[in-house]
Amino acid sequence: MAVAATPLHKQMSKRARRDMWTFFAFTGPTFILLAVFIFWPIFYSFYLSLFKWNMVSPRKTFLGLQNYKDMFSDDVFRLVVKNTLIMAFFTVVVKMAISLYLATQLNKKIRGSNFYRAIIFSPTFTANVAIAMVWAWIFEPTYGLMRSFLRPLGLPMIDWLKSTSHSLPAVIIVLIWSGIGYDMVLFLAALKNVPLEIYEAAIVDGASPFHVFWKITFPLISPTTFFLTITGFINVLKAFDIARIMTEGGPLNSSNVYVHYLYQNAFQWFRAGYASALALVLFLFIMIITLIQNRLSKSWVHY
Amino acid sequence: MKKGIFILVVMLIATTFLFAAAKAEEQKPDRIEILYWRGLTGVAGEAQEEIVRRFNESRDDIHVVVEFQGAYAEILQKMQAALAAGDVPDLVLLDSPHLQIFAKDEAVQNLDRFVKAEGKGFLDDYVPGLLADSYYDGSLYALPALRSTPLLYVNADAFVEAGLPKRAPKTWEEFREFAKKLTKVNDRGETTQYGVGFTLGATTAHWYFQGAVYAYDGRVSDEKFNMYLHEEPAVKAATLWQDMVFKDKTGVPSTTHDDLFTGKVAMVFGSTGSMGNVMRRASFEVIPAFIPGQVRNGVPVGGSVIAMPSTDKWRQWAAWEFLKFFTSPESQAYLAEMTGYMPSRISSAQVPSLVEYYNKNPHWQVAIDQLKYVQPQASVISLPKGTEILRQMVEKLLIGNQDVRKVMAETEADLIKEYNENFK
Numbered sequence: 001m002a003v004a005a006t007p008l009h010k011q012m013s014k015r016a017r018r019d020m021w022t023f024f025a026f027t028g029p030t031f032i033l034l035a036v037f038i039f040w041p042i043f044y045s046f047y048l049s050l051f052k053w054n055m056v057s058p059r060k061t062f063l064g065l066q067n068y069k070d071m072f073s074d075d076v077f078r079l080v081v082k083n084t085l086i087m088a089f090f091t092v093v094v095k096m097a098i099s100l101y102l103a104t105q106l107n108k109k110i111r112g113s114n115f116y117r118a119i120i121f122s123p124t125f126t127a128n129v130a131i132a133m134v135w136a137w138i139f140e141p142t143y144g145l146m147r148s149f150l151r152p153l154g155l156p157m158i159d160w161l162k163s164t165s166h167s168l169p170a171v172i173i174v175l176i177w178s179g180i181g182y183d184m185v186l187f188l189a190a191l192k193n194v195p196l197e198i199y200e201a202a203i204v205d206g207a208s209p210f211h212v213f214w215k216i217t218f219p220l221i222s223p224t225t226f227f228l229t230i231t232g233f234i235n236v237l238k239a240f241d242i243a244r245i246m247t248e249g250g251p252l253n254s255s256n257v258y259v260h261y262l263y264q265n266a267f268q269w270f271r272a273g274y275a276s277a278l279a280l281v282l283f284l285f286i287m288i289i290t291l292i293q294n295r296l297s298k299s300w301v302h303y
Numbered sequence: 304m305k306k307g308i309f310i311l312v313v314m315l316i317a318t319t320f321l322f323a324a325a326k327a328e329e330q331k332p333d334r335i336e337i338l339y340w341r342g343l344t345g346v347a348g349e350a351q352e353e354i355v356r357r358f359n360e361s362r363d364d365i366h367v368v369v370e371f372q373g374a375y376a377e378i379l380q381k382m383q384a385a386l387a388a389g390d391v392p393d394l395v396l397l398d399s400p401h402l403q404i405f406a407k408d409e410a411v412q413n414l415d416r417f418v419k420a421e422g423k424g425f426l427d428d429y430v431p432g433l434l435a436d437s438y439y440d441g442s443l444y445a446l447p448a449l450r451s452t453p454l455l456y457v458n459a460d461a462f463v464e465a466g467l468p469k470r471a472p473k474t475w476e477e478f479r480e481f482a483k484k485l486t487k488v489n490d491r492g493e494t495t496q497y498g499v500g501f502t503l504g505a506t507t508a509h510w511y512f513q514g515a516v517y518a519y520d521g522r523v524s525d526e527k528f529n530m531y532l533h534e535e536p537a538v539k540a541a542t543l544w545q546d547m548v549f550k551d552k553t554g555v556p557s558t559t560h561d562d563l564f565t566g567k568v569a570m571v572f573g574s575t576g577s578m579g580n581v582m583r584r585a586s587f588e589v590i591p592a593f594i595p596g597q598v599r600n601g602v603p604v605g606g607s608v609i610a611m612p613s614t615d616k617w618r619q620w621a622a623w624e625f626l627k628f629f630t631s632p633e634s635q636a637y638l639a640e641m642t643g644y645m646p647s648r649i650s651s652a653q654v655p656s657l658v659e660y661y662n663k664n665p666h667w668q669v670a671i672d673q674l675k676y677v678q679p680q681a682s683v684i685s686l687p688k689g690t691e692i693l694r695q696m697v698e699k700l701l702i703g704n705q706d707v708r709k710v711m712a713e714t715e716a717d718l719i720k721e722y723n724e725n726f727k
Contacts (some may be wrong), residue, residue: 055383059406267380
């Protein structure tokens with residue numbers, strides 16, 4: 001027995017070693033890609049956030065945590081955070097409400113529902129830059145498209161994009177419009193997965209359509225709702241191009257949002273350190289939100 | 304066996320590097336390829352490609368590869384990335400205020416030795432007002448490539464309709480009176496045509512305002528970063544603009560020249576470099592004119608310069624050759640004819656093709672006529688956040704309707720803070 005044990009042991013370790021190499025061979029490429037393009041930039045931007053650096057100079061001045069402290073005394077930072085949260089909240093809530101409504105309507109057997117689905121989905125595969133430019137024209141009060149809709153109603157013409165009170169709502173409207181299609185398609189898929197027998201049983205039991213929706217449909221599609229809430233919220237936090245093209249964050253920063261402000265700091269004002277600090281804070285914020293939402297989801301998501 | 308191959312590969316790589324290093328020490332190569340990063344779209348982009356084509360045709364020893372990198376802001380961003388990566392183009396087109404930031408840290412080459420090698424008087428034919436902002440700390444860091452000034456583009460048809468003379472206003476006061484006559488209000492009380500669109504926007508808002516301040520014989524800041532926004536000329540210019548928007552209701556903030564093309568406004572500010580686009584796109588007669596004067600005429604020069612980030616000796620030599628070609632009287636005349644940008648060479652005005660072109664299209668001559676009034680922009684434009692602070696100022700005036708003197712004081716304070724923290 002003892003004689004046989006040694007070769008067996010050797011054999012095992014050889015195999016284990018080979019397994020280890022196989023493991024690295026398969027995970028290596030992915031790991032290297034992640035390390036180079038995800039982990040390294042995160043660590044490097046944390047490193048940069050401790051310095052004052054204009055990206056041109058060979059010299060970096062060490063500041064410690066000063067960049068993080070500066071955020072508290074930065075009025076524009078406060079405004080930008082407020083704008084971003086308002087934008088994220090309204091965009092996600094309104095967009096999901098509309099797309100859920102559209103999904104329930106298009107889930108019925110109506111003529112041309114495929115056609116409507118395609119139309120509503122089309123903004124999803126349109127470039128945001130093009131969307132922003134067209135909407136900038138729509139909002140124009142003298143010759144824009146919105147004029148022909150609002151004017152017959154006797155509503156006053158407002159120059160949305162050059163008003164401190166209307167520029168952010170304008171950006172939100174465009175974000176909602178461009179995101180409805182994607183949400184709707186996912187809701188439609190979720191609705192199709194709800195077993196028909198449950199509906200039949202509910203109808204036999206005499207449940208009203210209102211009850212059917214809130215007691216059956218809504219709980220059963222909650223994983224999708226949850227998924228869209230998280231991804232929608234995070235996507236809006238990162239939204240940049242619509243505001244960039246439509247308003248450049250203006251006027252007076254009224255439509256300036258987090259990532260756009262970060263971009264301005266880094267690439268227009270040469271503040272790599274402060275911009276890196278902003279990026280790190282956003283990173284932590286998104287991580288915390290994801291953790292909280294994950295925790296909360298257990299109480300209301302029915303998988 | 305395997306180890307042997309490995310060592311062989313390592314040695315092969317090492318020797319390649321050695322050869323490459325040795326090659327750099329060698330004499331001038333037969334053919335040098337250099338990279339030029341251009342910006343600007345439309346006619347201005349095509350004209351640059353044409354200059355490159357002409358240069359490549361004329362030389363066997365140098366070949367220029369031209370790459371389009373986007374708008375000025377994108378070039379800036381890509382230059383930052385290129386410097387961080389250590390892989391820079393040999394020449395780059397920069398928005399003139401951006402030059403200082405690169406020159407300050409020697410990220411672009413000091414051109415003094417090239418100028419010196421050309422012999423005395425080499426720079427004499429360059430328009431002094433267009434060359435001035437290519438210097439940093441007494442040394443030359445770029446040559447003027449596509450220089451522009453702010454212009455007032457006027458819808459001549461609307462002028463005739465309003466019973467005005469078919470010419471642009473000469474002073475800011477006349478400008479205000481004209482705007483009143485040009486403004487049309489319908490029976491519902493809506494303004495269907497404004498006198499003027501005041502340009503907002505991160506890169507241009509400040510420029511037209513500087514023009515107005517120069518006209519009132521003032522300035523925004525000097526080389527020592529003393530601020531003059533609180534003085535009468537700047538205050539007068541700001542008050543006039545604000546009153547036209549909020550009291551007269553004849554001016555409106557504007558972000559696009561579409562406002563002129565659609566008839567929303569009858570006058571709009573724009574760069575000389577937009578002349579090609581504006582004149583060709585409008586369905587009515589457009590007169591490009593001087594920005595109004597008041598006490599005097601004066602225009603802040605804008606547009607772009609070409610700088611040399613190249614770090615290799617022979618590539619620098621080749622880059623300088625192309626730079627000379629790009630700013631030659633003939634090339635500059637060609638660019639002026641195509642785009643409306645101002646030629647940066649004095650003798651361009653005598654190049655026959657341009658003379659002929661101006662005879663046929665007299666309006667275009669405004670670019671050359673303005674040359675005698677050009678002066679550099681305010682020093683604060685070179686601060687990293689300088690244009691943004693001035694943009695906020697214009698927005699506070701024309702959208703926020705805030706008190707002029709308070710706005711000016713805040714702007715000065717912001718500029719001084721920016722200078723102390725990020726430039727000094």
